Amino acid sequence: DGGAKEKFVVGYSQSNNAEPYRAQLNLQLQHFLEKYPDIELLPIADARQSSATQVSQVQNFITQKVDALIVSPTEPAPLTAAVQQACDAKIPVIVLDRTVNTDCYTAFIGGDNVLIGKKAGEEAVRLLPDGGKIVELRGITSNQPQIDRDKGFREAIAANPKIEIIADREGKWLKEQATPIMQQWLAQHPQIDLVYAHNDPMALGAYLAAQAAGRADKIKFVGIDGLAIPDGGIRAVQLGQLSATFVYPTGAQEAADTVNKILHGQPVEKQQVLGTTQVTKDNAADLYKQFDLSGQS
Amino acid sequence: MRAIGKSFPGVRALDGVSLTVGEGEVVALLGENGAGKSTLMNILAGVFKDYEGEIEIGGEVARIHSPKDARGHGIAMIHQELNLVPELSIADNIFLGRERAFLDRKGMESRAAELLRGLGLDLSPRTLIKQCKIAERQLIEVAKALSQNVRVLVMDEPTSALADAEVHRLYEVIRDLTGRGVGVIYISHRLEELEEIADRVVVMRDGRYVGERSSIDRDELIQMMVGRPLGEMFPRAAGGDTGEELLKVEDLSVPGEAGSGRTALRSVSLSVRAGEIVGVAGLMGAGRSELLEAIFGVHRPAGGAMTLAGRPYRPRSPRHAIARGVALVAEDRKAQSLVLGNTIAFNASLPSLKRFLRFGVVAAKKANAEVERQVRELRVKTPSTRFTVGNLSGGNQQKVVLAKWLLTAPSLILMDEPTRGIDVGAKAEIHALMSELAASGKAVLVASSELPELLAMCDRILVLCEGRITAEFGRGQATQEAILEAAMARQQVMTL
Amino acid sequence: MTTKTAPPAPAKAPAESRLRRTLSALGGAQAYIGLVLILAVGIATKGDMFLNETNMTNAIGAFASRGILAVGVTLVILTGGIDLSVGSLLGIASMTAAMMLSKYSLEPWQIVPICMVVGAFFGFLNGAGTTWLRIQSFVMTLAMLSVVRGLDRQVSDNVSVGTQIAGPDGKLTPQAEAFQLFGTPGHNLFDRIYYPVLAFIVVCVIFHLILTKTRFGRHVYAVGGNPTAARLSGVNVTAVTIAVFTLSGMLAGFAGPIDAAYSASADPQAGQSFELDAIAAAVIGGASLAGGKGTIIGTFVGALILTLLDNVLGLNAVSDNWQLVIKGLIVVVAVVLQRPDLFKFFRGGSRS
Amino acid sequence: MTTKTAPPAPAKAPAESRLRRTLSALGGAQAYIGLVLILAVGIATKGDMFLNETNMTNAIGAFASRGILAVGVTLVILTGGIDLSVGSLLGIASMTAAMMLSKYSLEPWQIVPICMVVGAFFGFLNGAGTTWLRIQSFVMTLAMLSVVRGLDRQVSDNVSVGTQIAGPDGKLTPQAEAFQLFGTPGHNLFDRIYYPVLAFIVVCVIFHLILTKTRFGRHVYAVGGNPTAARLSGVNVTAVTIAVFTLSGMLAGFAGPIDAAYSASADPQAGQSFELDAIAAAVIGGASLAGGKGTIIGTFVGALILTLLDNVLGLNAVSDNWQLVIKGLIVVVAVVLQRPDLFKFFRGGSRS
Ligand SMILES: Nc1ncnc2c1ncn2[C@@H]1O[C@H](COP(=O)(O)OP(=O)(O)OP(=O)(O)O)[C@@H](O)[C@H]1O
């Protein structure tokens, strides 16, 4: 019965608003959905990193009989049942960014973390032609993106046997955690050639530590996320703090388009895996302009 | 004070009470437990914000609604319950609330040392309160009151934890104060003290003023207080026949504890027969409480042996002691005996819950009925057994403690200052109760600072000094002088 | 209230006192004001969408595991202690459940006791540390929080373990199927009864009875009210303290499988910061952190306040930042309204 | 120690007592055992890599903002309360600092007082709630934690705000340049002094003096040790309580810019769960959550134990999971070793 209604209500449950990447995603989603006047996005529900909260949020949206649901799961398994409930209630679901363990959704849109890890690894191989010593700052160890970003990276650097990871620790995605860890590494290891951090804030936290120790110019920093915010990775590449970062696509535009299609009964692709863009000093300025939404909406 | 009235939820504590104190005069305030004495004085000291009536000082109306107001008018009060901060030093406590913005430690300490010496306390002003004994704390409260520039000093049972020697020193202090024109209001249940110190006695009953006398006639005062004549004060007849030896203590030694000011016991031997009341006398810090506590299993003895009812008795904790039929009415009801925030029924049934278990469930009705009966028997002044213990008057709290132990039906009952803060009427009742217990074949071991009480009640009196037994008197052999002499038979210089 | 219009005084007294006794067993009417207000706002703003079985089940189900923790924490708080480790204990119990299910294909009725033993074991250590080593319970359980979280992550190798285990035929194994009943949203026991809600209520009832009807319950209150007096009254303070920590751990162990089933997986981070919610539920319900004061009914009400507040704000699509602000404010208002002495003034001379 | 080799007994006595007095002012020698052990392990395993100025500065600098929070929390704990909101207050202060810098280009010396006022304002509300509304401080500050975090996220729009602000010439603005001195690693005041470490130590010294040398300090202890006694002695318990919460908030406000500079940005999540670290530092340092007992020196030692433990474990490349386990165990060991009565047995009968 697509198109019969005049106004569609869409609910979105975000795993944690207060991460720069997710704040950006929220902003973009709101921006792109504004193009469709017949779609109303309810205030974004923030699970604040709690799966239990997120399950209730999804249930709340089902209770409110939204016309479509977007979910960015905190963790895959816990949300599976909730997504199944939505599916049983005949509400189309778009799973954004992280997967769930059921097929009963309408579309999945997300980046490929293994691929991004691999690209980062390839960049590391390029930056260290003669081999070298790498330290790795991980996200929360049990998070799937952490696992994938690590996996892809290790696969790629295997190309050069002279490259080794001499230390890795959990930085919990946080800048503040990364700085003291990097300080300790700098004390322990006279030679560090490259820091691979699973997100830009950790890379920047490590950069601060290295700069303080006067070793920042001897170390390359590679991050992931590439956000177009003043405090983000693209700017950091522009400023020469990071050697490279990789845009982890928010999928906001795709999600907006997909929702629109679903609501109007048009067919959509079920698996939409997004690519990544490497941010280098050359393309940084353009990319920033492309993704920056602060002037619009 | 004129026409003072005060209500608590459910209780009319004071109703139109007036009281005057002249310069240099000692007015004693007398009344049964729960008569409203402390409440009246608390109003004067600014503890309660709201009350009816008005207070006049030096001919002018004074508005006293906070302790600070009271202090501004030169009123100081020694409260019935000790009010010291355990983690602070003696000097800090004495000057609490009146320090300079930047502490003058030296000045405070030397002034505190002076005050302590004046009260005969040989303590460093830096000692923490938690390391002081109860009697010492009570004297520190006195020092605290004296340290202020007072016009009126209120003392609410200042001697309840003091032995004779300390009491006499306190009298000297009071006389010194009155000589300087300070008016003193003195609350005590020890009538013999009033004879010695009071110029005038004001009697209260049920929150009302009853009358006052300048000459002290005990019987008349008691009649006024209780509203009925009272028989003999110490009703116990000469030692009846006693039964088997119930408790035997041989060479009991308990190490002292520096941190908490606990006295050591040094090879104490004694025995108590069924049907016997044995008294323990001694000065403060003699170890009377330790002795009773050790028998109750509170402290782990370092040596010695005990037998109870013919069987070896090695209490590892109060729990074991209670299981063997021993009860201890502890010295400090607030700290050691009562869960103040809970009800009378809860407190009184706590050690005897086992008796009321049915299928593992507490038969609350049955327990309540028993508590009700016991509470009525002891004439606790309370609206119901669901009343919060902390809101009872001091003496009534003490009665709840007694009720609690009587409910365990003990065969040996240890009493540490059992009539502390108890009015004469109730005291007579408790004495009658002790006699009754003894008559019914129970053994009673009682530590008390009131020698007349011991002399009248006990079949035998043991005297402790520095943790040793220094004398034992049979009934009729003992005199106050002989006991005091034994109590001061020190063997070593006190190490503080 | 009604007393003014009631007939002669003597006749009314017994009825009133019975009512009053019932009320005071339930903690007095004021204890429910916060809850009633939230229900009223929920009904006023969302009507049937709020007040229906599904929504209530969802709301309470989401909080059930934290509610069960709150019951255990209440016991500890009553003795004057605090238990910060319950979140971690729930975490390791949920991991235990998931591993028992996935590695050994145990039946649910075997898994639950094992998890309870695991929780009780660590709870016992908490109790032992606070009594025998005389460490403040805050430090002891904070240390336990860290230790157990570390162990949880180590045994799981930092990977979350799913509970929806498929057999060779691609369908869920019978054990996994049965395990879903423990809490997977949409899976009910006996047709309509959602297990987490049932478990939470049953735990509340059992511990309410233990606290009010048994000697142990009175000892708990005595230890919290005045430990010295309790000891001198023959209460084994050490044993009671160890017991409450062990029970708290055991309940966390019991909540573990529920959390695992609810999330369809045991995350190595599961239960993180649940302790704050649990303590908040107890304290909003009137428990005093000084010990000796509090009830299970209060904790139950506190838990409902927290979860229904979330639910009402969520249904009304309040933005999340404002939700944080409003939630804090309402908790303050609820606590103030619930204070027993607030209406003393109006009730006149009666005491309670 | 030296007493054994000293000449005749009478001569040594005063010296000994002076030593003892100094020690007891510092909390007694045992208070340092935990710290000494960790230092020993650090030196034994990593030698100069551990014991050098840079590493120590790094380690203490990383904890400095939490250490400053711990000082404020200690004040509150001493009065028998608790302050769970300090993490959120630090968060909003760090956000305030970053916004003042980026939007209004204020000078650092203007930013710090503003942040302190912001923190003190919320701290005052905490105090007002606990005294005037008589809400348990745990609930009041937990609610504040939520409210302030919500406000923080709202004003920042959930986006972190950088403090390294480039001018039109691509270089840092003078204000941003100066702001770096507040904590950006590698930026020192007067050549070698790292501001966070200095600020932490100065805060400790000031509050140590306030607590030990002033009337207010005595009153703080009195209110925590026996509020009734304090009130009856004319201490304004309400004012003291409000003051400690306000000071705690003010210190959180003071720590905010340090945290923002350290990360070169204010994250809307900054300070999350810092309250637990702060409370842990106070409690490991001997503060009793029952009130009336604790010192700033103890808290300082507690903070050092926590951060150096992290440092030693990190330098020894202990895995993250085992770090959690070991950290918990060592905290327990340190607390037990530091207990004043542990060595009573050896010290004999002195009344100390
Ligand atoms: N805070 C309170 N709440 C309720 N009732 C109270 C409170 N304080 C005192 N009362 C009641 O007021 C009455 C008078 O108590 P008060 O303490 O003045 O007696 P008292 O004459 O000092 O007795 P005692 O000799 O036993 O110390 C008692 O019935 C007591 O229960």
Ligand SMILES: Nc1ncnc2c1ncn2[C@@H]1O[C@H](COP(=O)(O)OP(=O)(O)OP(=O)(O)O)[C@@H](O)[C@H]1O
């Ligand atoms: N810090 C403390 N905490 C609890 N109880 C204490 C403390 N200090 C002393 N006490 C108790 O106070 C009492 C001190 O009196 P002690 O037993 O030394 O002498 P006593 O002969 O009983 O004299 P009196 O009873 O007159 O004080 C003991 O019961 C002791 O346990």
Ligand SMILES: [Mg+2]
């Ligand atoms: Mg009294």
Ligand SMILES: [Mg+2]
């Ligand atoms: Mg005694």
